[in-house]
Structure formats: C-alpha cells, structure tokens
Amino acid sequence: MAEQPSRTVLTDIDIPFGSLVLFFVKASLAVIPAAIIVSFIVALISWIFGALFGVGHMGWMMR
Numbered sequence: 001m002a003e004q005p006s007r008t009v010l011t012d013i014d015i016p017f018g019s020l021v022l023f024f025v026k027a028s029l030a031v032i033p034a035a036i037i038v039s040f041i042v043a044l045i046s047w048i049f050g051a052l053f054g055v056g057h058m059g060w061m062m063r
Helices: 017-053
Strands: none
C-alpha cells in the first residue's frame, strides 16, 4: 500500500536584509550578459526571417 505524500506549508522565511540586497545585486548583474546574448539571438533570427521572406525591406516604399 502506497503512503500518502506529506504536505508542508511554508509560512515564513527569515532572510537578513543585507543578504537579500546582495542576492538582488548579483542577479541584476547576471542579467546584463544574458540580455546581450538573447538580443544577439533575436537579431540573428530576425535577420534570417528578413532574408528569407523580405520582411523589413523598405524598397517597395521608394517607388
């Protein structure tokens, strides 16, 4: 007979303010290189779709 999983309810987390600030500073600094990498990937995908389908080509407006 399988045992029922026990449930735990978390009511409070005691984190010192300085540690929490340090964590958020580190997380915000880690976002910068990640955002650069993601922007390069999005630019590459946009360039590929633009090259395949002509999206973003403004030559038709010059007539």
